[in-house]
Amino acid sequence: MMTLSDTSPVLLFGSLPITRYRLEISLSRPVSQSAYMGSAWRGLIGWELQHLICPFGKRPVCKSCIIREHCPYFRLFEDQSPIPGIREMPRGYIFSPSEGRESTLQNLDVTLMGECIRYFPAILKAVHSGKQAGVGSSRIAYRIASVSRILPGETVRSVPIDPDDWIGMNTAFSLSDWMEAASGVSGATGFKLITPVRLRKQGKYMGSMEWPYFFAGITRRLEALNCLFSSGDLLGKERYEVIASKFSSITTIQGHLTWLDYSRYSSRQHTKVPMGGLIGTAEFDASESWLLPWLQAASLVHVGKGASMGLGKVSVG
Numbered sequence: 001m002m003t004l005s006d007t008s009p010v011l012l013f014g015s016l017p018i019t020r021y022r023l024e025i026s027l028s029r030p031v032s033q034s035a036y037m038g039s040a041w042r043g044l045i046g047w048e049l050q051h052l053i054c055p056f057g058k059r060p061v062c063k064s065c066i067i068r069e070h071c072p073y074f075r076l077f078e079d080q081s082p083i084p085g086i087r088e089m090p091r092g093y094i095f096s097p098s099e100g101r102e103s104t105l106q107n108l109d110v111t112l113m114g115e116c117i118r119y120f121p122a123i124l125k126a127v128h129s130g131k132q133a134g135v136g137s138s139r140i141a142y143r144i145a146s147v148s149r150i151l152p153g154e155t156v157r158s159v160p161i162d163p164d165d166w167i168g169m170n171t172a173f174s175l176s177d178w179m180e181a182a183s184g185v186s187g188a189t190g191f192k193l194i195t196p197v198r199l200r201k202q203g204k205y206m207g208s209m210e211w212p213y214f215f216a217g218i219t220r221r222l223e224a225l226n227c228l229f230s231s232g233d234l235l236g237k238e239r240y241e242v243i244a245s246k247f248s249s250i251t252t253i254q255g256h257l258t259w260l261d262y263s264r265y266s267s268r269q270h271t272k273v274p275m276g277g278l279i280g281t282a283e284f285d286a287s288e289s290w291l292l293p294w295l296q297a298a299s300l301v302h303v304g305k306g307a308s309m310g311l312g313k314v315s316v317g
Contacts, residue, residue, distance in 0.1 A: 014176035028141035038310030046088035050128035092116030114229025152181030196277025
């Protein structure tokens with residue numbers, strides 16, 4: 001029988017492989033501080049992967065394609081969950097650009113999980129190829145200035161820019177490795193919701209934060225990623241109820257959050273799609289220090305809808 005002491009994300013999901021890279025992008029002109037580029041980079045990478053990889057002149061519907069299980073584009077962008085207990089398929093990647101500054105230099109952090117780690121050379125090739133078209137609706141020209149690997153403890157190490165030099169280099173660290181290298185906590189600890197956190201409850205997006213639901217969202221996301229990309233097991237009803245009961249006891253988080261309106265243009269739907277969510281700061285005290293590992297895990301995998309394009313970004317400290 002599961003006890004409250006067994007509810008650490010390291011114990012539950014510690015074997016999930018995670019790797020992180022940073023692409024330094026030199027843009028031909030600055031991007032407005034109000035423009036969030038996560039969706040633009042995801043769209044560019046998906047579009048370029050289709051054109052680079054698909055061998056068919058008349059592209060078939062991906063879900064009926066005979067080579068879909070071996071196609072990086074399908075596995076990253078179109079694949080659906082085969083597990084009945086996971087209805088919404090999270091993506092095994094996060095494209096998270098730097099935000100909040102107007103500059104011609106932009107960092108694009110790429111986080112990959114489990115089986116998706118092997119597709120980084122294809123992703124890098126897609127970013128290389130996209131230079132010809134430019135990024136975003138205004139087609140901003142760019143070049144890749146450098147590629148680095150982010151290691152546990154936030155050490156940054158330069159790696160080859162050319163994707164053809166990446167054979168055999170896609171090793172990963174486990175969630176446990178990342179958590180072990182993260183700092184501990186003493187006294188009150190602050191954390192920040194950097195990009196809009198979109199949590200949907202009973203069909204509606206939450207305009208004010210319910211912290212038990214926020215932490216339950218982190219749990220559900222880690223569970224899905226671990227099952228779909230690392231051959232993990234579902235938590236099951238009993239274990240999930242124990243975890244949820246512990247989250248329901250949270251009383252000491254002080255939040256200062258606001259709703260940020262944000263929308264992106266969807267070329268697939270030919271319309272603007274609302275992507276607003278909650279941003280701001282919050283703090284918990286030492287009596288709730290058991291929350292820290294969950295927040296550290298969230299800083300790696302994000303939380304809520306739109307995580308694959310960098311939404312739901314959390315930082316601790």
